[in-house]
Amino acid sequence: MKIKVGVLFGGWGEEREVSVKSGQFVVENLDRNKYEVREVLVNRIEDIIELKGEIDLAFIAFHGKIGEGGYVQAILDLLGIPYTSASPLPSQIGMNKWLFKRVLQSEGLTTVSDIVLDYVTKRILVNENGGYxxxxxxxxxxxxxxxxxxxxxxxxxxxxxxxxxSFGISKVKNESQLRPAVKEATKFSRQVIIEPSLEGKELTVTFVGKTVLPPILIIPHKGEFFDYASKYEEEGAEEICPAPIDSRLSRRLQRLTLKIKKVVGVETYGRVDFVYKPDEDVIYPLEINTVPGMTTTSLVPKAAAAFGWSNQRLLDEIIRLVLPEQNHTPEV
Ligand SMILES: Nc1ncnc2c1ncn2[C@@H]1O[C@H](COP(=O)(O)OP(=O)(O)O)[C@@H](O)[C@H]1O
Ligand SMILES: [Mg+2]
Structure with a gap:
């Protein structure tokens, strides 16, 4: 019997376009010998609720707050449908970069210091001595x-x-640019984080369960940082995998990735973004992505390829984390 996989993508947030591409990638690369694939373009919440009893597993290719931030995960939990991303709580922690930093700090991990404009509680907080x-x-x-x-x-x-x-993110060069930048950020969130610019190497590390894939070095070309254009436009950035860094740094990154996965509570797969500052010899985690981009040009398939995994194998490995009891050898 083939496993019935519903591939969820679309949604109604600003990341819909990217999500459709991720969905297409997953649909195209799932092994039809093992899976019966159902494409689920989500336009309304009912499109998910209707899946009850129809599929064995949901492959979430649905980015942004709704698909990545715990909402879809909670609905699927209520429907009794297993899914490929983290459960609601770690999904929420992963979606909120401030919450993420607070969790890391409470575990004694280094994060870049920041000022938070919290329009929810209407106050300004600063990060000092490991607390806000x-x-x-x-x-x-x-x-x-x-x-x-x-x-x-x-x-x-x-x-x-x-x-x-990178929606709503600005690199602010002087005082006068602050107000428009905060205004832009508040279009996307009621909490705004201000951080010093970390000048160093930008690296990202994918994990699939306990397996850590080789780090990728990112060199943005289109923008001054890894902005939307650098991420998604042709030749937007150079993404070198395995990253040309010394093996000790690579191992440190991989260990830190597993530690972050553990403390946030992500059991499936994901990608952690970092900046390494050579002058301080410190690795700063920026964020964890619990539904990382999965388009043909995305970082996760790139890391998998460098590890010797085909796209098909990558998706198999992710599904295996969710349905461990399944025998994934093809039927004869
Ligand atoms: N403090 C920082 N210093 C330097 N670059 C940063 C910093 N914060 C974010 N960036 C840049 O912005 C990009 C997007 O930031 P990130 O926190 O990963 O958010 P997103 O969820 O939009 O990917 C990063 O990949 C990096 O290029
Ligand atoms: Mg990022």
Whole structure:
């Protein structure tokens, strides 16, 4: 009997376009000898609810807040349908970069310091000595400029806490660019993170269960950082895998990836983005992606290929984490 896999993609957020491409990739590469594939272009919540009793497993190729941030996962849990991403809580932690940093800090892991404009609780917090402290009980950009000047020099990064694909992220070069950058970030999130710009090597590491794939070095070409154009346009960035870094750094990255996977509680697969600063010899985790891009030009298939896995094998390995009892040898 073939396993009935529903491939969920689409959605109604800003990442719909990327999600459709990820969905197509998964649909095209699932081994038809093992799986009966059902394409599920999600336009409304009912498209998911209707799957009850119809599929054995949902392959989530659905990025952004709804598909990646725990909502779809919770619905599938309620429907009793196993799925390929992390469960709701780690999905939420992964979706919110601020929450992610707080979890890492509480485990004693290093994160880049930041100022948070929290429009939910209406206050400004700063990250000091491994914890967040409220510095102002309202949000004031003049005070934010002052705080930045006290702590760092420009450029700084302004980012929405819970978005993806670099939407709403700006590299701010001077005071006057701060207000428009915060405004842009608030289009995507009610929590805005300001971080110093980490000048170093940008690296990303994929894990599939306990298997860590070779790190990828990212050199953006289209933008000044790994922005939307660099991520998705042709020749947008150079992505070298395995990363040309020394084996000790590669092992450190891989160990740190597993540690982060563990403390966040991701049991399936994912990708962690880092910046390594050679002058400090410190690796800073930026975020964990619990439904990483899975298009033909995405980083995860690239890392899998460098590890000797075909696209088909990559998808098999992911599914095997969810349905371990299944025998994945083809039927004869
Ligand atoms: N503090 C930082 N220093 C340097 N580059 C950063 C920093 N934060 C983000 N970036 C750049 O912005 C990109 C997107 O940031 P990231 O936190 O990974 O969010 P997203 O979910 O949009 O991928 C990164 O890949 C990196 O190029
Ligand atoms: Mg990223």
């Amino acid at each position: 402290r409220q510095v102002l009980s309202r949000i004031c950009l003049r005070q934010t400029v002052r705080l930045i000047a006290e702590k760092w020099s420009y450029p700084v990064f302004v980012k929405p806490a819970d978005s993806g694909s």
